[in-house]
Amino acid sequence: MSELLLTSHVREPNSYTLDFYTQHLGGYGALKKALGMTPDGVIDQVKASGLRGRGGAGFPTGMKWQFVDKKSPKPKYICCNADESEPGTFKDHVLMERNPHLLFEGCLIGCYAIGAKVAYIYIRGEFWHVQEVLEAELEKARKAGFIGKNIFGSGFDCEIYVHRGACAYEAGEETALIESLEGKRAQPRLKPPFPAVAGLYGCPTAVNNVETLCNVPLIIDRGAEWFAKLGPEKNGGPKLFCISGHVQKPGTYEAAMNVTLKDLIYDPKFGGGIRGGHKLKCVIPGGSSVPVLLPDQIDIPASFDGIAAAGSLLGSAGIIVMDETTCMVWAAENLLHFYRHESCGKCTPCREGGDWLWRILGKIERGEGQMRDLDLLLSISNNIMGKTLCAFGDAAATPVLTTIKTFRAEYEAHIREGRCTVPAPWRSGARAHAGAH
Amino acid sequence: MSFHPAMDYGRGRHLSARQLPEEGPAFAYTAENRAKLEAICARYPAEERKSAILAALYLAQHQQGYLTRNAMREVASAIRCTTADVEDVVSFYTMFYTRPVGRHVVQVCRTLSCALMGAERVTEELSRAIGIAPGETDKAGEFTLLEVECLGACDRAPVVGVNDHWHECQKPEDAKALVDGLRARGAAALTGCHLRVEKT
Numbered sequence: 281m282s283e284l285l286l287t288s289h290v291r292e293p294n295s296y297t298l299d300f301y302t303q304h305l306g307g308y309g310a311l312k313k314a315l316g317m318t319p320d321g322v323i324d325q326v327k328a329s330g331l332r333g334r335g336g337a338g339f340p341t342g343m344k345w346q347f348v349d350k351k352s353p354k355p356k357y358i359c360c361n362a363d364e365s366e367p368g369t370f371k372d373h374v375l376m377e378r379n380p381h382l383l384f385e386g387c388l389i390g391c392y393a394i395g396a397k398v399a400y401i402y403i404r405g406e407f408w409h410v411q412e413v414l415e416a417e418l419e420k421a422r423k424a425g426f427i428g429k430n431i432f433g434s435g436f437d438c439e440i441y442v443h444r445g446a447c448a449y450e451a452g453e454e455t456a457l458i459e460s461l462e463g464k465r466a467q468p469r470l471k472p473p474f475p476a477v478a479g480l481y482g483c484p485t486a487v488n489n490v491e492t493l494c495n496v497p498l499i500i501d502r503g504a505e506w507f508a509k510l511g512p513e514k515n516g517g518p519k520l521f522c523i524s525g526h527v528q529k530p531g532t533y534e535a536a537m538n539v540t541l542k543d544l545i546y547d548p549k550f551g552g553g554i555r556g557g558h559k560l561k562c563v564i565p566g567g568s569s570v571p572v573l574l575p576d577q578i579d580i581p582a583s584f585d586g587i588a589a590a591g592s593l594l595g596s597a598g599i600i601v602m603d604e605t606t607c608m609v610w611a612a613e614n615l616l617h618f619y620r621h622e623s624c625g626k627c628t629p630c631r632e633g634g635d636w637l638w639r640i641l642g643k644i645e646r647g648e649g650q651m652r653d654l655d656l657l658l659s660i661s662n663n664i665m666g667k668t669l670c671a672f673g674d675a676a677a678t679p680v681l682t683t684i685k686t687f688r689a690e691y692e693a694h695i696r697e698g699r700c701t702v703p704a705p706w707r708s709g710a711r712a713h714a715g716a717h
Numbered sequence: 718m719s720f721h722p723a724m725d726y727g728r729g730r731h732l733s734a735r736q737l738p739e740e741g742p743a744f745a746y747t748a749e750n751r752a753k754l755e756a757i758c759a760r761y762p763a764e765e766r767k768s769a770i771l772a773a774l775y776l777a778q779h780q781q782g783y784l785t786r787n788a789m790r791e792v793a794s795a796i797r798c799t800t801a802d803v804e805d806v807v808s809f810y811t812m813f814y815t816r817p818v819g820r821h822v823v824q825v826c827r828t829l830s831c832a833l834m835g836a837e838r839v840t841e842e843l844s845r846a847i848g849i850a851p852g853e854t855d856k857a858g859e860f861t862l863l864e865v866e867c868l869g870a871c872d873r874a875p876v877v878g879v880n881d882h883w884h885e886c887q888k889p890e891d892a893k894a895l896v897d898g899l900r901a902r903g904a905a906a907l908t909g910c911h912l913r914v915e916k917t
Contacts, residue, residue: 367828367867405812408881441760446810463767465809524830524871531872708837
C-alpha cells in the first residue's frame with residue numbers, strides 16, 4: 281500500500297479545516313452514503329471489512345457495534361477514546377490535530393449504525409491544544425449542517441461533544457473512561473455487564489478508539505472488500521505506527537500491516553534505522569505494556585497476528601526502540617514508576633504490587649539488590665497477572681516479566697557487581713532513587 | 718445509573734454527609750465562568766450534571782490558580798453534588814492542584830521514550846536553572862517544576878510542558894534559555910513549537 285489514507289495531507293498547514301476536508305478529502309461523502317444505507321447495513325459493512333480496534337485489544341469493531349443493545353428503550357452512546365496515554369503512543373494525537381473531520385465523520389457513522397444521537401470524544405487533559413482544534417472544527421461542522429438536526433435531510437440527528445479528562449492513564453480503559461465521563465474517579469467496572477449493554481449512564485454504549493473511528497468513513501466510501509485486502513488476512517486496512525526512542529526519524533507512520541517491524545525501524549521511509557553509531561538492543565512493539573522483542577525477532581509482519589505469533593502484541597502500535605546503551609533494569613524501573621503512579625488503586629494486586637515491584641527494581645538498579653529479589657519480582661508479577669479487574673494489572677507486570685526473561689544476565693550482573701552495569705551518558709548521574717514522589 | 722444495572726444504589730441515597738471545612742479566600746465563579754460551566758453542563762443529560770465536574774474544576778482552577786476547599790465547595794454547589802464527590806475527584810486526577818503553584822508549571826515527561834532521549838538530564842538542568850528540586854515551587858511563585866508521566870508526544874522527546882504549552886525535543890543545554898526566557902518575557906517566551914507542522 282503506497283497510498284496514504286489516514287494521514288495523506290497531515291503535513292499541509294490547513295489540513296485540519298473543514299474547507300480542506302470538503303475540497304480535498306471527500307468531506308462527509310461517506311456519511312451521506314451511510315445515511316442512504318440501513319444502520320444494520322453499515323454494521324455489516326464494518327464487519328465484512330474486518331476492521332479491528334486500534335486502541336490496543338484489536339477487537340473487531342463491527343462485532344462491538346452489533347453487541348450494542350438496540351432494543352433497549354434507553355439512549356445509546358458512542359464514546360470515542362481519545363485518552364491516548366499508553367507510553368510510546370501518539371497516533372491519535374496526529375489524527376485529531378491534523379484530520380479531525382475524519383474522526384467526526386467516523387463518530388457520526390458509528391452513531392447512525394448503533395442508533396446513538398450523541399458521541400462524546402474523551403480527550404486526555406494534556407491535549408489542550410488538540411481540544412481547541414476539535415472544538416473549533418466541531419463548531420464549523422455544526423454550522424455547515426454535518427452535525428446537529430436532520431443531517432443531509434435524512435432525519436438523523438446527532439451531536440458530538442468533546443470531554444476533557446484530567447490525566448489518568450486508567451481512563452483509557454473503556455469502563456474507567458465511562459466512569460470518568462460520568463464525573464467520577466477513572467476506575468474500571470466489573471464486567472459483565474459490558475458497555476454494549478450498560479455503559480455510559482447505564483445505557484448501551486460503544487467505546488471506540490480514535491484511529492478505529494477514522495477508518496470507518498474509508499470502509500463506507502470504498503467498500504469492505506477493498507479495505508480487507510489492504511494488508512494481511514484479518515489484519516486489513518491502514519495502520520498508524522508510532523516510532524520513538526533511539527531511531528533516526530521518530531514519528532507517526534502509516535502503512536498496511538504487511539509491513540515488517542524491521543522495515544518500520546530501518547527503512548528510510550519510516551524510522552530510518554538506529555541513531556548514529558549504535559545498534560539495536562530490543563524493541564517494545566505495542567506500547568509499554570507488551571513484551572520486548574530482540575533484534576532477531578523483528579523480521580515479522582507488524583500486524584495484530586504477526587506480532588502475537590512472535591510472542592508480543594501490536595497493542596497500540598507504539599514502537600519503542602532501544603539501543604545497546606539502554607539498561608534494561610533501568611527501563612523496567614522507569615516503566616514501573618509509570619504503572620505505580622497510574623494505578624487507579626481499585627484492585628490490590630496492581631495498587632500494592634506495582635509499588636512493590638518499583639521499589640525492588642530501584643534497589644537492584646542502585647546496586648543494592650540480592651539474587652533472591654529476582655524470584656520475588658517474578659512472584660509478585662505472577663500474582664498481579666490476571667488478578668485485576670482490567671488489563672492494566674497485566675500491563676504493569678509485563679515489563680518486569682519480559683525483561684527478566686530476556687535480559688536475566690543483566691539483572692544478575694547488577695546484583696553481582698553492586699552497580700548499574702549499563703550506565704549511559706544520557707541518563708542522570710546523580711539521580712536519587714530514594715523514596716516515592 | 719448505578720454501578721450494577723440490577724441495583725439502584727448511589728443515586729439520591731447514601732449521600733455522604735462529610736463536611737468540607739472552609740479554607741482559603743472566599744470563592745465564587747465569575748459570571749463568565751458560570752456561563753461557560755452552564756454551557757458545558759448542557760452537553761450532558763439534565764440528570765447527569767456530574768459529568769461536568771472536571772470542567773467545573775478546570776474553570777475554578779483557572780480562575781484562582783489552584784483549588785482551595787472553598788473552591789471545591791463552590792464546585793459542589795454548581796454541580797449539585799456533595800463536597801465528598803468533589804474531593805474524591807480532585808484527589809484522583811493529577812492535573813488539579815490543591816496547593817498554590819508557580820505562574821509557570823514546568824512539567825518534564827519522565828516516561829520511557831522521553832527518558833531514552835535524555836529527559837533525566839533535562840530535569841537536572843531545569844532544576845539547576847530554576848533553583849528548585851522537582852515537585853517544588855520557588856519562593857517568588859514564578860515556577861513549579863514537576864516530573865510527569867507520558868504526555869503522548871514521544872516522537873518529539875523529551876517533551877517539556879509549560880502550563881498548557883509544550884516544548885519538544887528539549888536538550889539539557891536548552892533548559893537555561895527556556896527558564897531565562899520565561900523569567901524575562903513570561904508566556905511570550907513560549908515557542909509554540911508543538912503547533913507547527915513539520916515538513917519532513
